[in-house]
Amino acid sequence: MQQLGFDGMPTRLFSCTPSRLASYSDCPRRYRMTYLDRPTPPRGAPWAHNSLGASVHNALRAWWDLPRDRRTAAAAVGLLRSGWITDGYRDREQSEATRVRASRWVEEYVAELDPDDEPIGLERTVATRTDTLAVSGRIDRLDDRDGELVVVDYKTGRSELSTDDTRGSQALALYAVAAGRTLRRPCHTVELHHLPTGTVHAFTHTEESLARHLRRAEGTAADIVAATGRLAAGATQDEAFPPAPSTRCGWCDFRRHCPEGRAASAEKEPWVSVAVAEGQEPAGHARTSSSTASSARTHG
Numbered sequence: 624m625q626q627l628g629f630d631g632m633p634t635r636l637f638s639c640t641p642s643r644l645a646s647y648s649d650c651p652r653r654y655r656m657t658y659l660d661r662p663t664p665p666r667g668a669p670w671a672h673n674s675l676g677a678s679v680h681n682a683l684r685a686w687w688d689l690p691r692d693r694r695t696a697a698a699a700v701g702l703l704r705s706g707w708i709t710d711g712y713r714d715r716e717q718s719e720a721t722r723v724r725a726s727r728w729v730e731e732y733v734a735e736l737d738p739d740d741e742p743i744g745l746e747r748t749v750a751t752r753t754d755t756l757a758v759s760g761r762i763d764r765l766d767d768r769d770g771e772l773v774v775v776d777y778k779t780g781r782s783e784l785s786t787d788d789t790r791g792s793q794a795l796a797l798y799a800v801a802a803g804r805t806l807r808r809p810c811h812t813v814e815l816h817h818l819p820t821g822t823v824h825a826f827t828h829t830e831e832s833l834a835r836h837l838r839r840a841e842g843t844a845a846d847i848v849a850a851t852g853r854l855a856a857g858a859t860q861d862e863a864f865p866p867a868p869s870t871r872c873g874w875c876d877f878r879r880h881c882p883e884g885r886a887a888s889a890e891k892e893p894w895v896s897v898a899v900a901e902g903q904e905p906a907g908h909a910r911t912s913s914s915t916a917s918s919a920r921t922h923g
């Protein structure tokens with residue numbers, strides 16, 4: 624993608640998604656294997672937690688697509704059952720136990736929704752650009768609340784979340800900018816809806832905080848462009864895209880191709896993050912409510 628610069632020369636825009644930027648920030652080597660190496664190196668086995676997340680996201684999306692009179696909690700549980708993805712689990716028994724647990728989350732979450740609401744977007748793709756960056760991404764749910772757009776992101780991981788997670792999320796901030804520009808409506812509030820605890824963590828950005836996230840994204844994009852240029856100019860892969868080993872390497876799809884990552888982390892079974900004792904929910908389970916959302920909402 625190109626646009627004209629001030630001097631009339633074409634300036635190449637760096638096209639990306641928020642997850643592409645995050646991948647480079649986390650580990651340049653993983654970025655290279657994910658986005659540059661072709662063919663892409665074989666990945667590890669599918670993760671059960673990804674199957675869980677996709678199943679819940681698909682069910683919630685399908686629930687909003689139902690006619691108004693069929694938007695019930697029981698329907699959401701049925702959608703989860705019919706679309707359940709079984710990849711990555713240790714065995715059928717573990718998959719079923721996880722499905723039952725997730726059904727409870729979805730049932731309680733949907734019971735708190737107003738079926739008369741009509742989200743303005745479901746898994747909607749939005750995009751925006753700056754002088755150097757063209758960023759696009761897909762938003763789980765986009766609400767219209769009193770004329771303001773609100774970005775909603777569903778989470779199904781075991782770890783509890785906080786408002787700091789929402790405030791610090793570059794992806795959510797970029798979605799807010801892109802949604803506002805795509806739909807020409809104000810969009811400053813972003814929310815993480817954590818299904819396992821039934822909590823909503825909301826944050827309302829200012830124009831300044833959105834601009835900060837955008838500048839940071841441009842900085843990461845500039846680093847990626849520079850690293851790619853170094854590779855093209857003859858630097859080795861590891862000079863241009865060095866590994867960033869950490870304990871998080873245990874979750875990396877490319878760990879098997881990375882001696883530094885293997886040394887830094889223990890191998891994990893694909894189902895490890897769903898292997899909790901049946902009935903053991905993350906602490907602090909509470910139903911989603913608008914009061915939870917507003918009490919978590921802060922300005923900055």
Ligand code: SF4
Pocket residue numbers: 650651652653866867868869871872875876877878881883884885
């Ligand atoms: S295993 Fe770790 S260091 Fe290696 S590519 Fe993956 S994230 Fe990077």
